Amino acid sequence: MRWRHLDKSLFVWVLLIGVLLVLVVNPLARLLWASFEHGATGAFTLENYAAAYGRWRYLEALWNSLVLGLAVAVLGTVFGVPMAWAVSRTDMPAKGLVWAAILGTFIVPSYLGAVAWILLAGPNAGWLNRLYVWLTGAASGPLNIYSMAGLVLVIACYSFPYAFVFTRSALDLISSEMEDAASTLGAGTLRTMLRVTLPLTLPAILGAFIVEFLEAIALFGAPALIALPARFQVMTTMLWQFFEFPPKVQVAAAYSMPLLAITVFLFWLQRRIIARKGYVALTGKGGERRQIRLGGWRWVMLGYCLFVTSLSFFLPMLVVLQAAFAKAWGRGFGLDNITLENLRFVLIDQPITRAATLHTFVYGGTAAAIALGLGLSIAYIVHRRLVPLGGALAYIAMAPFVIPGIVLAIGFYAAYTTPPLVLYGGAWILILAFTTRFLPIAYANSDAAIRSLNPELEDAVRILGGGRLLAMRRVVGPLLKRGLAGAFILVFIPATRELSSAIFLYTTGTQVLSVLLFDKSDEGNFEILSSIGLILVVITVALVLAGFRLAGRDFMLKRTAS
Amino acid sequence: MPIARVLLPVAVTVLLAFGAHAHAFEGEPALYEAAKKEKALTWYTAHYNSETAAAVCNGFEKKYPGIKCNYIRTTAQVAYQRLAQDQKAGIAQASVISSTDVGHYGRMKQDGWLQPYRPKNLSELIDAFKSFNDPDGLYVATAAGLVLITYNTSVVSPADAPKNWTDLLDPKWKGKLSIGHPGFSGYVGTWVVQMRKSYGWDFFKKLELNKPRIGRSINDTVTMLNAKQSWVAAGPSATTLESKDKGNPVAVVYPTDGAILMVSPTGILKNAPAPNAAKLFEEYLLSKDCNEIMVKMRQDSVNRHVQPLPGAKSLAEVKTIRPTYDEVEKGIPEVKELFRDTFGI
Numbered sequence: 001m002r003w004r005h006l007d008k009s010l011f012v013w014v015l016l017i018g019v020l021l022v023l024v025v026n027p028l029a030r031l032l033w034a035s036f037e038h039g040a041t042g043a044f045t046l047e048n049y050a051a052a053y054g055r056w057r058y059l060e061a062l063w064n065s066l067v068l069g070l071a072v073a074v075l076g077t078v079f080g081v082p083m084a085w086a087v088s089r090t091d092m093p094a095k096g097l098v099w100a101a102i103l104g105t106f107i108v109p110s111y112l113g114a115v116a117w118i119l120l121a122g123p124n125a126g127w128l129n130r131l132y133v134w135l136t137g138a139a140s141g142p143l144n145i146y147s148m149a150g151l152v153l154v155i156a157c158y159s160f161p162y163a164f165v166f167t168r169s170a171l172d173l174i175s176s177e178m179e180d181a182a183s184t185l186g187a188g189t190l191r192t193m194l195r196v197t198l199p200l201t202l203p204a205i206l207g208a209f210i211v212e213f214l215e216a217i218a219l220f221g222a223p224a225l226i227a228l229p230a231r232f233q234v235m236t237t238m239l240w241q242f243f244e245f246p247p248k249v250q251v252a253a254a255y256s257m258p259l260l261a262i263t264v265f266l267f268w269l270q271r272r273i274i275a276r277k278g279y280v281a282l283t284g285k286g287g288e289r290r291q292i293r294l295g296g297w298r299w300v301m302l303g304y305c306l307f308v309t310s311l312s313f314f315l316p317m318l319v320v321l322q323a324a325f326a327k328a329w330g331r332g333f334g335l336d337n338i339t340l341e342n343l344r345f346v347l348i349d350q351p352i353t354r355a356a357t358l359h360t361f362v363y364g365g366t367a368a369a370i371a372l373g374l375g376l377s378i379a380y381i382v383h384r385r386l387v388p389l390g391g392a393l394a395y396i397a398m399a400p401f402v403i404p405g406i407v408l409a410i411g412f413y414a415a416y417t418t419p420p421l422v423l424y425g426g427a428w429i430l431i432l433a434f435t436t437r438f439l440p441i442a443y444a445n446s447d448a449a450i451r452s453l454n455p456e457l458e459d460a461v462r463i464l465g466g467g468r469l470l471a472m473r474r475v476v477g478p479l480l481k482r483g484l485a486g487a488f489i490l491v492f493i494p495a496t497r498e499l500s501s502a503i504f505l506y507t508t509g510t511q512v513l514s515v516l517l518f519d520k521s522d523e524g525n526f527e528i529l530s531s532i533g534l535i536l537v538v539i540t541v542a543l544v545l546a547g548f549r550l551a552g553r554d555f556m557l558k559r560t561a562s
Numbered sequence: 563m564p565i566a567r568v569l570l571p572v573a574v575t576v577l578l579a580f581g582a583h584a585h586a587f588e589g590e591p592a593l594y595e596a597a598k599k600e601k602a603l604t605w606y607t608a609h610y611n612s613e614t615a616a617a618v619c620n621g622f623e624k625k626y627p628g629i630k631c632n633y634i635r636t637t638a639q640v641a642y643q644r645l646a647q648d649q650k651a652g653i654a655q656a657s658v659i660s661s662t663d664v665g666h667y668g669r670m671k672q673d674g675w676l677q678p679y680r681p682k683n684l685s686e687l688i689d690a691f692k693s694f695n696d697p698d699g700l701y702v703a704t705a706a707g708l709v710l711i712t713y714n715t716s717v718v719s720p721a722d723a724p725k726n727w728t729d730l731l732d733p734k735w736k737g738k739l740s741i742g743h744p745g746f747s748g749y750v751g752t753w754v755v756q757m758r759k760s761y762g763w764d765f766f767k768k769l770e771l772n773k774p775r776i777g778r779s780i781n782d783t784v785t786m787l788n789a790k791q792s793w794v795a796a797g798p799s800a801t802t803l804e805s806k807d808k809g810n811p812v813a814v815v816y817p818t819d820g821a822i823l824m825v826s827p828t829g830i831l832k833n834a835p836a837p838n839a840a841k842l843f844e845e846y847l848l849s850k851d852c853n854e855i856m857v858k859m860r861q862d863s864v865n866r867h868v869q870p871l872p873g874a875k876s877l878a879e880v881k882t883i884r885p886t887y888d889e890v891e892k893g894i895p896e897v898k899e900l901f902r903d904t905f906g907i
Binding site for chain 1: 643651
């Protein structure tokens with residue numbers, strides 16, 4: 001009898017604590033420990049901090065990362081939020097195309113995009129610059145990808161999908177009745193949007209803003225390709241230096257500490273902003289969602305969507321396709337320049353491509369499933385205040401995102417190469433590192449979903465005698481199914497293209513495509529690089545589409561077609 | 563031109579004496595049998611690009627069926643990092659290591675990561691390269707290449723192309739010059755050490771005025787030239803010529819003041835999971851078969867019987883310069899710092 005009435009969520013809580021200890025706390029603790037450790041003797045020291053902040057160059061890189069993160073988050077929001085609104089709430093045409101292009105954008109790894117953008121907007125010979133010169137007769141083109149602005153553009157192109165997806169799922173949950181109320185009271189479309197719709201989606205937008213900021217400062221691949229030739233360093237390229245021969249792991253650990261402080265602050269800020277207002281907008285499946293008629297403006301919106309997706313998807317993919325099938329991409333387009341030799345090489349002469357492809361998707365899928373299970377459980381426990389100190393769990397779940405993949409990998413490496421838990425050398429260390437790295441996305445998404453869910457629905461279950469777990473299974477799960485499918489994709493895709501942690505944790509038997517791609521990027525062989533990139537993109541797209549089909553829900557086009 | 567003087571007569575004599583038949587070395591069958599039991603070996607290499615590494619591995623598997631060759635190709639620094647991680651964790655992954663930063667070998671030797679092996683095929687090694695071998699037999703030279711001047715032929719005519727290293731300082735190349743980074747690439751590190759030795763650090767202060775594009779690997783310069791992002795570069799012979807073979811508009815200049823000769827060693831790890839396969843592989847790297855594959859990939863041969871393909875000069879015809887091991891080992895960490903101070907990254 002007593003067992004029946006015991007709230008079993010306590011066990012889940014204990015389990016979660018254990019998992020988070022392994023995934024987040026232990027690697028971070030090892031990292032913190034290392035930052036105070038003398039490289040040779042292992043004694044306590046503050047020297048690492050002196051070394052990490054003792055040079056103007058090092059501080060400048062930190063500052064550059066902050067500027068980069070903020071600029072990317074702002075631009076990503078400007079790109080993503082209007083598109084989300086247009087797709088979710090208006091009668092803009094060609095929504096399927098726009099959504100497919102955004103999905104494609106999300107699948108393209110940012111380092112592949114960066115290479116493509118070097119070809120598009122390189123100062124001397126970028127195709128866009130050449131086009132400009134040809135059209136205007138000017139001496140040189142206006143674009144220079146090798147600049148902070150260039151790097152911001154490239155990274156924003158590949159992080160705005162966060163803003164889009166977060167905002168769109170929030171918008172999809174707001175019923176038109178609220179907007180109708182505003183219209184009834186005399187507000188126009190714009191005013192309704194600004195005063196009703198936008199504030200309701202604010203938590204989602206803020207969540208995306210933070211995710212974009214953190215993603216931007218944690219990236220390694222795109223800055224290595226663009227910032228170095230542009231002559232500036234960011235935090236991640238600086239960290240790379242600390243791992244050079246002879247490696248200074250301890251200094252790197254010290255160098256990555258302030259970023260944890262920034263995350264904690266941002267997270268606190270987000271909660272402060274949200275805490276002041278009540279945001280429960282979803283009350284079951286009721287409520288009608290009607291499209292706003294834009295009239296002539298719908299073409300303007302479509303133009304904007306196509307402009308952004310051209311920057312992020314259509315133009316870069318055109319360049320990648322050209323190179324993947326070119327004998328020599330420097331020769332440009334032309335029938336005599338087309339070959340299948342590159343694809344043949346990567347698929348047949350290089351057997352590692354096939355193994356790496358399999359690893360990429362198996363690891364990514366497993367990591368996404370684990371992260372989502374964790375994220376949802378934590379978000380639920382935190383919001384329903386089932387246990388004391390739930391807030392601490394939330395902080396722990398959000399923490400990994402600010403740790404650059406390289407540093408996370410080093411933390412994992414330090415923690416799991418020695419007994420009791422030896423993972424290095426196998427697949428699990430990659431899977432768990434990916435899980436940890438993208439846990440914040442899973443959590444932030446689950447958090448936004450649960451936040452919008454009125455607890456009264458579950459209370460109804462409990463009043464009728466059902467337990468907490470039954471409520472989760474029969475009410476929470478089904479209501480959030482769609483959001484969760486999206487969240488899975490949001491973790492799966494970045495896990496398939498994750499580079500910065502993989503590059504330190506893979507071994508001979510566990511290579512993934514991102515590592516292969518990155519190794520190619522400094523080899524001067526863009527044809528092969530593009531072929532591997534193309535394989536990654538094509539398979540991911542196929543899997544994601546198959547996933548939608550199998551799930552029986554057309555995640556892409558639901559409601560937009562009606 | 564000491565190498566030219568030494569190499570040419572030797573090569574000719576040997577060719578006449580032995581003809582062109584493949585050489586099996588003494589004890590090959592026994593080593594092969596022992597290696598077959600180990601089934602596979604893993605090779606960390608920074609010596610060439612992936613295509614060449616793949617071709618070398620394929621050739622090894624064909625010559626010695628039953629042994630699988632797994633390569634991991636990275637830049638020198640990354641190869642060392644990976645190995646250091648493995649060693650620290652007590653994990654035996656790699657059996658063979660091929661770095662381009664000779665400083666790494668001094669460190670690995672000191673840390674006791676390598677085991678000695680004197681390949682029977684050492685007699686096949688070009689004499690001039692023998693001085694690059696470790697006296698204790700811990701590593702031997704197995705790859706050679708050049709750092710030289712490269713350019714895009716669609717924008718620079720052969721007459722206008724730089725002839726020597728100081729020509730790169732000409733203001734007409736401002737914003738059109740590409741180089742790699744000594745913090746990533748062993749080739750670039752050695753080049754920077756040599757330029758400092760020849761012209762003093764002033765060379766790089768002047769180079770900075772031309773605002774070069776700085777990539778990571780020396781192979782990055784090939785990408786830059788192909789994209790016409792840069793017109794001229796301090797680049798590698800092998801990848802540039804390979805790219806030219808594919809039809810890209812690039813060409814090389816052998817600088818009159820000397821191309822930098824890169825001779826890169828290979829060593830066998832003490833904790834090698836496949837020690838016999840590793841020894842067999844080291845023999846193979848020196849063999850005629852392997853070097854014939856390498857010259858097809860535009861790598862320079864280290865085997866005295868193998869001549870380069872048309873279009874590339876043999877090392878014997880080129881004026882080459884290079885710093886000593888000691889200068890490289892001490893110099894690369896120094897120039898990395900200087901480089902960062904001068905170029906800001």
